[in-house]
Amino acid sequence: MSDAEFEAAVSALDPELRVLLEGEAALDEEGGIASKDSDVQIINEEEEKKLDVCHRCYALKHYNHITTETSPAFLRATQQYGSLEFLKTKRNPLIVAVLDVIDLPFSLGSQLPELIRQNPSARIMIAANKFDMLPQRARRHEQRIRDWIVQHLKQHGFPTQQIRGVTLVSAKKGWGVLGLLRRIDEERLPTDDIYLVGCTNVGKSALLNQIMSQRASKSKRQQYQITSSAVPGTTMGTLRIPLHALHMGTPQQAGGKRRFLEREHYLIDTPGAVNDQQLIHLMSFKEQKKLMRHAELKPVTFRLEAGRSLLLDSFARIDVVESSDPVLFTLFTPMIPHITKTLKMMDQEGPLQPIPQLLSVRGVHNSRASVDLAFASIGWIAVAGMFDNARLRVWLPPNVNPVEAFAIRQPAMLPFEYQGVTRKFFGSGNRARQ
Template identity: 30%
Template sequence: MTETNEMQNEEIRCIGCGAVIQTENPDELGYTPNSALEKGKESGEIYCQRCFRLRHYNEIMPVSLTDDDFLALLNQIRDANALIVYLVDVFDFNGSLIPGLHRFVGDNPIMLVGNKADLLPNSLRRSKLKDWIRQRSNEAGIRPIDVELVSAKTNESVDDLLTNINKYRKDRDVYVVGVTNVGKSTLINQIIRQNTGIQELITTSRFPGTTLDKITIDLDDGHELVDTPGIIHKEQMAHYLKGKDLKVVQPQKQIKPKVYQLNPEQTLFFGGVARFDYIHGDKKHGFTVYVENNLFIHRTKLENADNFYDKHFGELLTPPSKESIDDFPELERFEFKTERKSDLVFEGLGWITVPENVTVAGWAPKGANVLLRRAMI
């Protein structure tokens, strides 16, 4: 029997992303050289080449999985008897929502977990945030049995989450689901670390689509905790930016809100990735901006905004960097008239809290989403 057939029978999987290990085709999922496979067998930690390069060199390699492949993997959950831990990014809540979640979780109960709670201002009471998340989830047709808040990165409240998972799972497996980039693998790593002491077993990255197949961790009572591949949500900003540019727009520390006093017909640019226009209102208003603290924001007149963008895109207005502007989509405009205090949301970038009875517009890369929601804060 060849080693390849032997591997297929044994189904050795990459512990970083879950892909089945193979040594034949460098362009396919799960490829690792024979030499690396032998070393991995000796150490007990086998990574595919993609995960190895991502972990050690922060290089992302393209994958051949399609959206349908991801959904097919997740559809297995419908037939499982499991507690569904549905992870969302509280900073990118709308970009974290999974359309039609009920279609592939079946009758399994859902625990909704808001990750990256450490990014939001301390002035926002956690009980109020939980209520806001539950209300927005109900509007999306999701009826969670509980709402929890954590920070997988800082380990905030992960102990409480584990206690509640054990409370609700009732002799069932646990499936962790979410869109790409919400921090699922980071959370799983915290759980593994607390239970085994092993650090960073699963590959984590700010790049979308790091986990490629379900990753299974045995629980003490014979059941399993399963990290599923993130559903690719193409409306998130992360799909339109590359490595260093992506780092500039994704918050790493607690957000410091910035208030801009704007007159009608004024514009704010967020680097070169987004734009906000205050089009019409009866007076000067304060607009509160929640984006990564180091993202460059520039104010100008609305009448000059198009020319200003054309002139300074990729130079003064970055990201994207000058090397990336050729691949960056043109900005698409979304206009709204508010009836109440609201958030104008750039999915994956942040939001601007706007007052009632004003007309505003948000611009984002074509394909990324801009929407209006009830104000979070």
């Protein structure tokens, strides 16, 4: 049919049938087909005005200052908490799960694995953010890290058969973003929206801005710029960016005329799921900003014998209760460590409480870590050594759940980062000497 014949045939149809043919178009007051889709916003760039920015976003963007609370209770009250429930009923959704590669399994959260299990048709793309924070030596082994991530997700009940790919990215430096977009383009169907999900502080908004900077025009970047900061829960609502702004829309046939009104499709940034067991929520805003500065982790190894303790400020402590040989702790954390005698700590009342059970750890080699001791949002400690069986006591703040704020990771994520340089405790002074 010619275009004129097609339009004549459509005009002769019942108005309700015309609405079905035209996708999500609505009837106008006279019973005809409305010319605008409720989900589509036509932007005239010549008439585009500066976007209004709220006081909170302005303070975060220009002064790195927070005007609201950052507590989990506040975030739950203001965010669309639980909004990921809609993923249960979506048919064959394409989900980009953003994880913090230095905060696993805690950046995975508990809500997403359950939702994915309840929707077996969901297709998952894993974006492991903050790859730039891993030591340079470790970044050479990308495939080993990707394999470890998949194995770790499987251990925590994530349905790995639904994973379509794992991409290591850095939202700060732009590493891996184009590779992620290429994989999304290969996986995406013409009818797909793309859902960006993850916990607070994994860097979803920063990743979205990086995608905009690499795919969108200057006018579109200004139009859809997202406020990103180190504050937990910066994104407080669902954000929708049309895929055509990212050159990811359905391509039109060259020289052809679109006869049906197609629904616009979006890249949807959802509010971060709140994990209230992350230790960052116990910090002041000043401490949060300091912790969230993106810098490469510099692993340092301490050699502790029985009767020694390692502290990470007022958020974690590990006592070496028993060990046949020295235990090597390699720290992957921005927190400043403090080494002291366990007896000295027993004489002082501190803000931490011990986990009831002692940890039993076995060493396999001085230069290979057997397990990781991971703490929510502040990094991890790799344990190595030539001991048969060491018993450790872990201390955490009293107002967190040890099961959700602390994890033993086996195998270790970066087992070979020990480089033969240790720092050993000497004497009764609270210092570590090389």
